[in-house]
Amino acid sequence: MNAGKPHVVHIGFHASEAHTVDFEADHVTVVMPRASAARLPAALAARFARIEVLDLPDSDDLDTYDRAVDRMRELVEDLVAQFGPPAAIVGLYEHTTLPAARLREHFGVPGTGAKTALLCRDKVPMKEALSGTGIRVPRFLAVGPDTPRAELSEFARGLPGRVVLKPRSQGASIGVRILDGAAELLALADAGGIEEGYEAEEFVDGSIYHIDGVVRDGEMRWFCASRYLDTCFDFRHGTAPLGAVTPDSPGLVRRMRDVTGTVLEALGLTDSTYHMELFHTPGDELVFLEIGNRFGGAGISWHQRQVYGVDLARESVLACLGRPSEVATPTTMLDHRDVGASGWLYMPAVSGAVRVVAVRGLDELPGSVVGVNTPSVGDVLDSEGLIWATAGGFLVRGDSTLAVERDMARIISTYTLETKAGD
Numbered sequence: 001m002n003a004g005k006p007h008v009v010h011i012g013f014h015a016s017e018a019h020t021v022d023f024e025a026d027h028v029t030v031v032m033p034r035a036s037a038a039r040l041p042a043a044l045a046a047r048f049a050r051i052e053v054l055d056l057p058d059s060d061d062l063d064t065y066d067r068a069v070d071r072m073r074e075l076v077e078d079l080v081a082q083f084g085p086p087a088a089i090v091g092l093y094e095h096t097t098l099p100a101a102r103l104r105e106h107f108g109v110p111g112t113g114a115k116t117a118l119l120c121r122d123k124v125p126m127k128e129a130l131s132g133t134g135i136r137v138p139r140f141l142a143v144g145p146d147t148p149r150a151e152l153s154e155f156a157r158g159l160p161g162r163v164v165l166k167p168r169s170q171g172a173s174i175g176v177r178i179l180d181g182a183a184e185l186l187a188l189a190d191a192g193g194i195e196e197g198y199e200a201e202e203f204v205d206g207s208i209y210h211i212d213g214v215v216r217d218g219e220m221r222w223f224c225a226s227r228y229l230d231t232c233f234d235f236r237h238g239t240a241p242l243g244a245v246t247p248d249s250p251g252l253v254r255r256m257r258d259v260t261g262t263v264l265e266a267l268g269l270t271d272s273t274y275h276m277e278l279f280h281t282p283g284d285e286l287v288f289l290e291i292g293n294r295f296g297g298a299g300i301s302w303h304q305r306q307v308y309g310v311d312l313a314r315e316s317v318l319a320c321l322g323r324p325s326e327v328a329t330p331t332t333m334l335d336h337r338d339v340g341a342s343g344w345l346y347m348p349a350v351s352g353a354v355r356v357v358a359v360r361g362l363d364e365l366p367g368s369v370v371g372v373n374t375p376s377v378g379d380v381l382d383s384e385g386l387i388w389a390t391a392g393g394f395l396v397r398g399d400s401t402l403a404v405e406r407d408m409a410r411i412i413s414t415y416t417l418e419t420k421a422g423d
Contacts, residue, residue: 006087012096020317023047027083031075062095062170069099090320097293116268120293121169123199129266137288140201143194156182162203206281211260212296214315218270221327222310225256245343246333248401259286273316299344306371306395307342341404342397346390353382354419361415366407371395391417
């Protein structure tokens with residue numbers, strides 16, 4: 001058994017988070033799928049004290065990780081035999097936060113427990129936990145192939161319009177369907193088209209905001225709200241760009257921060273990063289959508305690190321380790337007086353495997369662009385199997401929300417890739 005350094009176990013890992021780990025201070029081990037381990041750069045893989053691999057199916061089903069928690073426990077026990085009891089167990093991603101929490105409880109490690117992690121994964125108890133808080137949630141019903149038709153019919157009749165059918169514990173709009181209304185939901189059920197582990201909920205009209213931040217000892221250390229220009233659903237299932245811009249209205253930001261604090265308290269999330277989504281309706285009502293106890297995906301971490309100096313991935317690791325946050329004082333994006341508003345923009349990927357022949361529009365980018373991540377001529381792009389496949393990403397900061405939106409529209413209209421099929 002190794003002595004001296006603390007033993008830190010990661011559940012899952014991606015090379016993009018390598019900068020968050022102190023390999024010199026800790027014995028850092030990891031349990032991860034075999035395919036993911038094979039993709040780690042050799043120099044990075046060599047820095048781990050030990051890598052244990054899982055044989056998991058190649059699937060976008062995020063719950064495959066939690067179903068493998070018993071095998072993870074065995075592998076962590078092997079790591080404990082060599083490196084000692086874990087001082088921390090780190091789960092950074094949507095699919096690893098829950099198994100990491102279960103392992104913390106088994107090994108007696110501090111940090112977010114399984115009850116809170118489950119409330120941040122399963123959309124049904126998540127909404128149930130907000131009952132009595134005064135926060136509006138969409139009307140919802142846990143559904144599956146055995147849901148009585150009478151129960152489904154009664155629920156559907158009470159909805160004013162479209163119906164959202166979604167898995168209870170997936171992310172990134174995986175498996176989400178938007179149905180025209182009650183009749184389509186009932187017809188789908190009659191045809192046996194509703195799978196186990198789903199939720200039906202009211203479609204809420206309005207803008208969708210993502211709320212990202214850091215909570216430590218129950219106090220919000222960092223808070224940032226951003227309004228999606230479109231939706232994750234449209235990006236994954238259509239050709240719309242995906243982007244978001246921060247609001248410059250102090251009153252709206254204050255209301256969203258209050259809602260966020262109530263949600264965190266209701267779910268018992270006290271030491272973590274968080275990624276939450278809210279609707280802002282045409283009637284100026286805030287409606288809860290969902291929350292995860294992890295940092296946001298797509299361009300969110302890049303945006304917050306580059307524009308505001310907050311490294312959400314690093315903050316996630318520090319919270320799991322129980323080490324102090326690097327956010328000096330509680331703050332929001334509006335406290336950065338030099339930034340009127342800002343945002344991130346991802347252009348939709350070209351379908352299939354293609355080679356980039358030309359990149360156009362980079363010489364026409366607005367001066368407000370502060371970050372660019374685009375392919376080069378000759379690069380091969382393949383969107384197959386990627387959750388956030390893009391043809392280019394941009395960060396924009398400006399004097400106001402309207403100015404940022406205007407410049408993003410300019411990028412969308414001028415930036416293009418010319419590609420040809422094949423590799």
